[in-house]
Amino acid sequence: MPTVHVEKDRCKxxxxxxxxxxxxxxxxxxxINAKGYxxxxxxxxxxxxxxxxxxxxxxxxxxxVEVKGxxxxxxxxxxxxxxxxxxxxxxxxxxxxxxxxxxxxxxxxKTVGIAPVGCSVLAYNYFNVDMQQASHGRALAxxxxxxxxxxxxxxxxYQGDGDLASIGMAETVHAANRGEKVTAIFVNNxxxxxxxxxxxxxxxxxxxxxxxRAGRDVKHAGEPIRMVELLNELQTPAxxxxxxxxxxxxxxxxxxxxxxAFKYQMDGVCFSLVEILSTCPTGWGxxxxxxxxxxxxxxxxxxxxxxxxxxEAA
Amino acid sequence: xxxKLMKGCEAIGEAAICAGARLFFGYPITPQNEIxxxxxxxxxxxxxxxxxxxSEVAASNMLYGASGAGKRVITSSSSPGISxxxxxxxxxxxxxxxxxxxxxxxxxxxxxxxxxxxxDYFQATKGGGHGDYRVMVLAPETVQxxxxxxxxxxxxxxxxxxxxxxxxxxxxxxxxxxxTFPEPVRPEDLPEKPWATxxxxxxxxxxxxxxxxxxxxxxxxxxxLVKKYEAMRxxxxxxxxxxxxxxxxxxxxxxxxxxxxxxxxxxxREQGMRVGLFRPVTVYPFPSDALAEAADKAGxxxxxxxxxxxMLEDVKAAIAGKRPVEFFGRVGGNLMAPEEIVEQVTAxxxxxxRSVA
Ligand SMILES: Cc1ncc(C[n+]2csc(CCOP(=O)(O)OP(=O)(O)O)c2C)c(N)n1
Numbered sequence: 001m002p003t004v005h006v007e008k009d010r011c012k013x014x015x016x017x018x019x020x021x022x023x024x025x026x027x028x029x030x031x032i033n034a035k036g037y038x039x040x041x042x043x044x045x046x047x048x049x050x051x052x053x054x055x056x057x058x059x060x061x062x063x064x065v066e067v068k069g070x071x072x073x074x075x076x077x078x079x080x081x082x083x084x085x086x087x088x089x090x091x092x093x094x095x096x097x098x099x100x101x102x103x104x105x106x107x108x109x110k111t112v113g114i115a116p117v118g119c120s121v122l123a124y125n126y127f128n129v130d131m132q133q134a135s136h137g138r139a140l141a142x143x144x145x146x147x148x149x150x151x152x153x154x155x156x157x158y159q160g161d162g163d164l165a166s167i168g169m170a171e172t173v174h175a176a177n178r179g180e181k182v183t184a185i186f187v188n189n190x191x192x193x194x195x196x197x198x199x200x201x202x203x204x205x206x207x208x209x210x211x212x213r214a215g216r217d218v219k220h221a222g223e224p225i226r227m228v229e230l231l232n233e234l235q236t237p238a239x240x241x242x243x244x245x246x247x248x249x250x251x252x253x254x255x256x257x258x259x260x261a262f263k264y265q266m267d268g269v270c271f272s273l274v275e276i277l278s279t280c281p282t283g284w285g286x287x288x289x290x291x292x293x294x295x296x297x298x299x300x301x302x303x304x305x306x307x308x309x310x311x312e313a314a
Numbered sequence: 315x316x317x318k319l320m321k322g323c324e325a326i327g328e329a330a331i332c333a334g335a336r337l338f339f340g341y342p343i344t345p346q347n348e349i350x351x352x353x354x355x356x357x358x359x360x361x362x363x364x365x366x367x368x369s370e371v372a373a374s375n376m377l378y379g380a381s382g383a384g385k386r387v388i389t390s391s392s393s394p395g396i397s398x399x400x401x402x403x404x405x406x407x408x409x410x411x412x413x414x415x416x417x418x419x420x421x422x423x424x425x426x427x428x429x430x431x432x433x434d435y436f437q438a439t440k441g442g443g444h445g446d447y448r449v450m451v452l453a454p455e456t457v458q459x460x461x462x463x464x465x466x467x468x469x470x471x472x473x474x475x476x477x478x479x480x481x482x483x484x485x486x487x488x489x490x491x492x493x494t495f496p497e498p499v500r501p502e503d504l505p506e507k508p509w510a511t512x513x514x515x516x517x518x519x520x521x522x523x524x525x526x527x528x529x530x531x532x533x534x535x536x537x538x539l540v541k542k543y544e545a546m547r548x549x550x551x552x553x554x555x556x557x558x559x560x561x562x563x564x565x566x567x568x569x570x571x572x573x574x575x576x577x578x579x580x581x582x583r584e585q586g587m588r589v590g591l592f593r594p595v596t597v598y599p600f601p602s603d604a605l606a607e608a609a610d611k612a613g614x615x616x617x618x619x620x621x622x623x624x625m626l627e628d629v630k631a632a633i634a635g636k637r638p639v640e641f642f643g644r645v646g647g648n649l650m651a652p653e654e655i656v657e658q659v660t661a662x663x664x665x666x667x668r669s670v671a
Contacts, residue, residue: 108514109513109514109515109516110513110515111513112383112511112512112513114379121525122525124521124523128514128519129513129514129519130511130512130513130514130519130520130521131511131519131520131521131522131523132378132379132382132409132511132521132522132523133409133521133522133523133524133525134375134378134405135375135401135402135405138371138372138375138378138401138402141367141371141372141373141375141376141378141379142375142376142378142379142382143379144339144365144367144372144376144379145337145339145375145376145377145378145379145380145381145382145383145387146379146380146382146383146511148337148363148365148376148380149337149363149379149380149383149384149385149387150383150384150385150512153383153512153513170368170369170371170372171368171371171372171375173368174367174368174372178365
């Protein structure tokens, strides 16, 4: 019988695991953990089929599942340091997927990651690889410098929408246009999380933020920017795709895309950018579960999922 | 050693290669375009890389990335472009990354003009970006010195793990003079940088970073950086001309103005005037002690710059009121003629009640 292992003190009580469990095997604890959160317990352990959806969905690497003596483990390319993100924020899910890709390709010892300015500014604490911390928006300029100096390394940037699509727009467009052989992981959460929930270039029309209190008015603020589509206009070959991490099925698709994006650079094929729709329950004023629903209902119609550009002969 | 006749900008470019740099990132701006133009063809010849960036913001952040990955790297720009590099300069100083930045000053403020100037002395020596940091600044007077400084700048940058600026003006950039180059450094012979992000193989991972959220940790770091900046005094450089004996007036000037002042000193010496020149070669760290000592043997001091009075502040601080310090500047892209300096010195001597021989 599969066993669910919960590292209870890593848990922030977002309840995303209990929501994605198809068998309702998981419930929440009666007591709180060291952080003050209720955490999942396998209330109906015998119902667990070992599907691992909870493992994929957990943003805090707090759950592992053991099936027939084989236990899931967090990626080696992550340090295991507890993540500082808000409960239910899917930055953590994306970290795990990047860690997975690095492990999968066996490139941990030749990877350099670049942390942005934004909620993920401390990403250098979480990726178990050499890291550089960039000024706001310049991650892809750093990546260019590193890759041009050391073409043998795998270089990735991790950037929010303010970072990559607003202050760093020029760096993004030109790195893509030069066809730098690097991987940009673009976390689109439709808001500036770190500075307290202001409008982002990707904030949806009518979306309320702390600087669009009556909702984004496109007459003054313009329409949200679709980065993948915008970059698709460039003639330089690239891998451009949009994925989402609001449920386990989509997390698996995102995993595939991120692996591909790293593979393209290791093979010297092209620039790649993976745009990932991500939640900001705190900034959006929603529960983690509702935030995942909002990604589906509100974000995906405007930000369609799927590959936009795939390099030829790939 | 074979002498070559070279333009200042091209000589700086060749010097970078001589120092083992194989990466240049930059964005065009007059009057320094000959540096990127030269390196765009020269870098590939030596297996190096030239990237024309989308802006100086990007170019300087590419510098950060490449330097963080352990490479010798250089950029060049002029006043408005150096303003845009302020961000990366601050981050590189914070993350302790070596890099060489060539600043060929033009007249400002704003778009200003494209003619020579020294109005970015503050920008180079007092910051340019945010935060409590300093960068070493070398101010060459001749094309040969520009070559020597560029090569030295890479060594200083690595020694102190800090950006180093070569501060010159358009005249030096455009002027042709005979130069010699030392034996080139082979990049593969340069010492390893154990802190660089080169892939965490067989070692703990490296992090290049300037973020310290804990105020006590950051304060500690700030004071550590100050210690490093103070240690740079070890490499202070200056030059004197006719200052062995007492003088009535000591001129203080750097770079191109020092060349003009030399001619003025020669003229005045011929007329029997007791005049000499003190030339700061490193303008950060500023040769304050040497200048104060030299001032002890001078009646008065005349600081001359292509600015409205920037180095003047360092001169005054060094001399600390012990001698009168006066100023003569030309700006807007105009130069002073040696005769103007002679006039200024003569007038100063008269004001000081000293006989003009
Ligand atoms: C030059 C500069 N401007 C502004 C800021 C302030 N700032 C920090 S994070 C941030 C927005 C980050 O938003 P995003 O990139 O969307 O990432 P998120 O926090 O949502 O993950 C801003 C404006 C800064 N640090 N530097």
